[in-house]
Amino acid sequence: MTQSKNPRIAVIGGGISGLSAANYCREQCPNAEITIFEKRNRLGGVLHTEIVNGLEIEQSIDNFITTIPYGLDLCRRLGLESKLVTTTPRNRQTFILWKNRLHKLPDGFMMMAPTKWWPMAVTRLLTPMGKIRAAMEYFIPAKKDDSDESMESFAVRRLGREVFERLIEPLVSGVYAADMKRLSLLATLPRFREMEKKHGSLIRAMRSNCAEAKKKARAEKKSADRTSSAKTEGKTSETSQSGPRYNLFVTLKGGLRQIVNEIENRLDPALIHCGTQVVSLQTGENGKWRVCWKKVEESESNAQSAAVPQSIQSEEFDGVILATESHSMIPLLESASLSRAARHLAGIEHTGTVILTAAFRRDDIGHPLDGMGTVVPAIEKNPVLAISFSNEKYPHRAPEGIVLLRIFSGGSRNPEVVSMSEEEIKALLIKSITPCLKIQGEPILTAVSRWPNTMPQLHFGHLERIDELRKEMASCPTLAIAGNFLSGVGMPYCIQTGEEAARKILGNFGK
């Protein structure tokens, strides 16, 4: 074990993965000197909020899932718990865009499987044959072996092509922006294979899970009722949401960027180097790492902007956490003589995504927007992947009378959109949503957020690749990796990998 009084730790990449690693090091080892190198001119990576004229614009992450505890837990440790808000209860339904009209997703349909018969029986999204095929899922035998398969193959095998094309494909694409023919079931949604294995059928599994969840909710409600009757009057509904009763998704009032700000405020500002690109990583004296970097000037906030070359500087560290996108890690691992690890990363493809945020006067939208948003099946041939009704989900995001929409595009379905000009993106996406939302006026505000090459594609073979990578990295106790390609793309998974990386590095210093 390396003994160092004030271990010097470098975190390369200042997105949420790197920041949660830095924050964990600070919490567990207050005397550590933590230096962050970030290529952009601000911390946060893709996580960024802007507040313009009272409109809260999330430029990428909209909210995060609470069933993976790392996001909630970090917010609590950063003192942000009172700002956590759940989706508004009145509008929790999702729509599917079908033949230019929004149809309600059948109630109880959970990503890959129905939990209720009646909504499936009456939906106009499916033909009678499609419904019969879906109902047959109950009797379709489970896959015998444990091998991986694509999301498309799994969904079509279990529920039929129609349910796949009209319900599952748009729901999954709205999250992963991926090619369903190549997306790995085991790397993306392994719980559905487990359900098939355990219960023989997804429908049976979902029904059994729902029954258990209802039982648990009843027990929780009883205990909550007992607690609230013991509490004083005047407690706000927001604070009463604390504890285990969060909905599936939460966000922060005031923007998710507050997570970045809170971490930044707790770190030594002299050791935060934004606009700094690490170019190589070399083994230094006494098992230390020599980090070599150059200053870069960004012409705009996106990472793929033109960089002006500068002279290379370097410094030694006791431990290094690599938390960049996986493709940016490859040259750094190669320079550290870890070519085998770099080769595993080279197999991970990325897509880019675009979000157009558009605010309209409510009177200019003919649709009631009585839901969280809509997803769009690939067979609709619309460049939009999904539309989130941002202030229907979280009303604090816009003043009364205004509608705030987040329109997603790009991904493996429409990769060309990411490289279009802002004007082209606005024109294309507004035109594409006008008929289904019955838009009659011009937007009063628009903002384009472009995220090229940021979404790792968890294709076939991803889990094996990550296993091999982890084995390679285990032989380097003072070098750790974190990021959205390791456990999952969602923010809580990124935080998990950041904290795990920090634990690995701190282990060298007896922490």
Ligand SMILES: Cc1cc2nc3c(=O)[nH]c(=O)nc-3n(C[C@H](O)[C@H](O)[C@H](O)COP(=O)(O)OP(=O)(O)OC[C@H]3O[C@@H](n4cnc5c(N)ncnc54)[C@H](O)[C@@H]3O)c2cc1C
């Ligand atoms: C449009 C969009 C919407 C999303 N919505 C959600 C959502 O609603 N909920 C959710 O949970 N997740 C969501 N995600 C996923 C989640 O936002 C990301 O997976 C997560 O933020 C990635 O964080 P990260 O730190 O791993 O990577 P990044 O945020 O990409 O950070 C990596 C950082 O490393 C820096 N870097 C790269 N190379 C170098 C170098 N050589 N030297 C120095 N710095 C370098 C980059 O500039 C970048 O800032 C969304 C993602 C996108 C793109």
